[in-house]
Amino acid sequence: MNFLEAAELQELWDFMADTAAKNDAQAIAVGGMPDHAHLLLRLPPTVLLSDLVCKIKACSSGWIKKRFPQYKGFAWQEGYAAFTVGPTQVKSVERYIARQRMHHEAKTFEQEYHTILAKASPSP
DSSP states (O other): OOOOOHHHHHHHHHHHHHHHHHTTOEEEEEEEETTEEEEEEEOOTTSOHHHHHHHHHHHHHHHHHHHOGGGTTOOOOSOOOOOOOOGGGHHHHHHHHHTHHHHTTTOOHHHHHHHHHHHHSOOO
């Protein structure tokens, strides 16, 4: 299924960042590809990540359906993955999100996800 074009995706990323801000979180970087999104967020201790992700997914799903009626059956997947990063990693994660299109010329989403999981998991 074809999905949103680059300009429309940018509208979606902006909407997701705005939704985060309306829920007391700061979106440092939001981006991705037509089949997935990456959000680098700064959350205060009063914001639960699971609640924030639920709100961002619900609001953006509704936004997509309203803004693009041809996607009336759109739904995000049930789960999500989340990783913490330290202050020294923020810039590299921002670059990673900004370079998604170039990155995915070489790796599929599944390959990317397995690489991220391997990096995040401690070695035995």
